Amino acid sequence: MELRVLKYFLMVAREENITKAAELLHITQPTLxxxxxxxxxxxxxxxxxxxxxxxxxxxxxxxF
Structure with a gap:
């Protein structure tokens, strides 16, 4: 498990929206x-x- 993936998890948990979290993380939604x-x-x-x-x-x- 990488720290980057934990950061992704926290952003999605906070935003409750994968698309919005992906935008804030500057990655694509499918990647997230x-x-x-x-x-x-x-x-x-x-x-x-x-x-x-x-x-x-x-x-x-x-x-988690």
């Missing part, structure tokens, strides 16, 4: 989404509940 999925795979838990136009932390995401 891929990094979050890889983080979830690495940890073996779902950190976010993805909705149509927003994203929320799961209970595991809150603990």
């Amino acid at each position: 989404s891929r990094q979050l999925i890889q983080l979830e795979d690495e940890l073996g838990v779902q950190l976010f509940e993805r909705k149509q136009h927003s994203i929320e932390l799961t209970s595991e995401g809150m603990l």
